[in-house]
Structures are given as C-alpha cells and as structure tokens.
Amino acid sequence: MKQENRIFEKFLNILVLLGSLFIIVIVSIELLSLRPVLSESFILNTHLIVCFIFLLDFFVRWFYSGQGWRFMWRNLFFFLVSIPYLNIVYAFVPDLSHGAWVALRLIPLARGIYGVSLIVSWMTLSKVTNLFVTYLTILFIIIYFSSIIFFFMEHGPNPMVKDYWDAFNWSLMNVTTVGSNIFGVTKLGQSLAVILAASGMIFFPIFTAFVVDKFQKKRKEAEGQLSN
Known part of the structure; x- marks a missing residue:
C-alpha cells in the first residue's frame, strides 16, 4: 500500500x-x-x-x-x-x-x-549545493518574469523599452544591484526594480556559502591524500 x-x-x-x-x-x-x-x-x-x-x-x-x-x-x-x-x-x-x-x-x-525549484533541488545531494541550486533557479525565474512583466507594462508608455531585450537587460542589471540606464515609468515597473535588487542581495551570501563549502571539501580531500 x-x-x-x-x-x-x-x-x-x-x-x-x-x-x-x-x-x-x-x-x-x-x-x-x-x-x-x-x-x-x-x-x-x-x-x-x-x-x-x-x-x-x-x-x-x-x-x-x-x-x-x-x-x-x-x-x-x-x-x-x-x-x-x-x-x-x-x-x-x-x-x-x-x-x-x-x-x-x-x-x-x-x-x-x-x-x-523543488524538482531541481532533488537533483543535488549536498545541503549547501541544494540551497544554491534551488535559489539560483528561483532567481532565474524571477529575472525572467520580471523582464516580461516589465516589457508588458512599459512597452509603449516607456520610449526606452523598444523590445523585449531592453526589458531583459533592465532585469539583469537591476538584479546585480548595479542599476540600469532604463527606468520604469509605471508603478509596477518601479516596484519590480526593488524586488530584483532585493533578490540579488539575498543571492550573494548564498553564493559565498556555496563557494566556501566547495573550498573546504577540496581542502579536506587534499589533506586526506597527504595523510595517506
């Protein structure tokens, strides 16, 4: 059963x-x-x-x-x-x-x-890698949907958004917290910029933890080989 x-x-x-x-x-x-x-x-x-x-x-x-x-x-x-x-x-x-x-x-x-993200997380074994891959998947989806929603809202009212790739570039630049030369003219477009920046800020500590975990594993493997 x-x-x-x-x-x-x-x-x-x-x-x-x-x-x-x-x-x-x-x-x-x-x-x-x-x-x-x-x-x-x-x-x-x-x-x-x-x-x-x-x-x-x-x-x-x-x-x-x-x-x-x-x-x-x-x-x-x-x-x-x-x-x-x-x-x-x-x-x-x-x-x-x-x-x-x-x-x-x-x-x-x-x-x-x-x-x-749940399905993707099943493909990893390490908890740190699991967290990293899961969040990376969520981050990518946030970037993608922020870009198409931004295009949907800003195409027409915003002369700087000529095609989808302008919106995608805007999304990538904002998630890195660098900022884009394209600014939202609608309330939703302006709000999405804040969401993307916050998502990017959350990503960096997780990325750091992932790199440190990999480095520690490599060091332990090297120490184990030297002791043998």
Missing part, C-alpha cells in the same frame, strides 16, 4: 512540474505578444486544470503527512496560491480589466516556481 502511495505521489509531482512549466509557457506567450494570441476559454480552462492539479497535490500530501492541521498551517501559502482565483472572479465579474486578468493569472506562478 505504501509503495502504491509513493508511486501516486511521484505521479502527482510530475504533473505539478508539467503544470508549472505549462503556466510559465502560457503566461510568457500572453505577456510577450503585442496582440491576443490565446482564446479566453483556453486560458480559463487551462488555468482551472493546472490549479486543480496543484490543489490535488496539496491535499494528497496533507492526507499522507500524518501532521493534521499543522501541515495546513505550515503550507498555507502554497494552498492559497493554488486556488483558481481567475475562474472564481471571472464567474462573478466577466468584464475584467486586462491588468486584473493578467494579475490573477500570475498568482499560481508562485506555486509553479516552487514546483520547479
């Missing part, structure tokens, strides 16, 4: 990963397209299916955790970002503004990013 449960959990993990990647691809297409490419019904249906997979994974892990309500409180954030808010709000307010439509679609991305 336990073996069957593990197989089912692994199957759900694969579905969560595929759903996470699917969300990333679909949101990228929508934000980078200058005109509508995907139909409204397609977006609503896929959004509902992916959120259902996220919720199913959450409740299955809760059921087999044996932690009761403690599991719920510890993972409340992942439960909240798995709810299909777009479908719920659209059912009551069909005439959503485009900004609200996009914002509601971005909420499950938090669960999607976590799903991708």
Whole structure:
C-alpha cells in the first residue's frame, strides 16, 4: 500500500512540474505578444486544470503527512496560491480589466516556481549545493518574469523599452544591484526594480556559502591524500 502511495505521489509531482512549466509557457506567450494570441476559454480552462492539479497535490500530501492541521498551517501559502482565483472572479465579474486578468493569472506562478525549484533541488545531494541550486533557479525565474512583466507594462508608455531585450537587460542589471540606464515609468515597473535588487542581495551570501563549502571539501580531500 505504501509503495502504491509513493508511486501516486511521484505521479502527482510530475504533473505539478508539467503544470508549472505549462503556466510559465502560457503566461510568457500572453505577456510577450503585442496582440491576443490565446482564446479566453483556453486560458480559463487551462488555468482551472493546472490549479486543480496543484490543489490535488496539496491535499494528497496533507492526507499522507500524518501532521493534521499543522501541515495546513505550515503550507498555507502554497494552498492559497493554488486556488483558481481567475475562474472564481471571472464567474462573478466577466468584464475584467486586462491588468486584473493578467494579475490573477500570475498568482499560481508562485506555486509553479516552487514546483520547479523543488524538482531541481532533488537533483543535488549536498545541503549547501541544494540551497544554491534551488535559489539560483528561483532567481532565474524571477529575472525572467520580471523582464516580461516589465516589457508588458512599459512597452509603449516607456520610449526606452523598444523590445523585449531592453526589458531583459533592465532585469539583469537591476538584479546585480548595479542599476540600469532604463527606468520604469509605471508603478509596477518601479516596484519590480526593488524586488530584483532585493533578490540579488539575498543571492550573494548564498553564493559565498556555496563557494566556501566547495573550498573546504577540496581542502579536506587534499589533506586526506597527504595523510595517506
């Protein structure tokens, strides 16, 4: 029975990963397209299916955790970002503004990013390497989505954002805390610059810990060879 449960959990993990990647691809297409490419019904249906997979994974892990309500409180954030808010709000307010439509679609991305980073972390053995690779994955996704959201918001109002690569360059320069010669003219664009700078500042201590850990391992290996 336990073996069957593990197989089912692994199957759900694969579905969560595929759903996470699917969300990333679909949101990228929508934000980078200058005109509508995907139909409204397609977006609503896929959004509902992916959120259902996220919720199913959450409740299955809760059921087999044996932690009761403690599991719920510890993972409340992942439960909240798995709810299909777009479908719920659209059912009551069909005439959503485009900004609200996009914002509601971005909420499950938090669960999607976590799903991708979790799978990546499984590929590493060392705790320090695990932390480094996981955060590097999250940082890359933050850079990527900040750039496409910045392009979506600033293309047109901001004459300095001529194409996506201007937005991507802006994102890279801000995450290094160096700053870019492109400045956001919208409130969201200005806020994203702060988020990117904060993400970059968090990355440097983790990178330092990763380098120190590797250096210490190499030194221990060298000392072991000398003693032999």
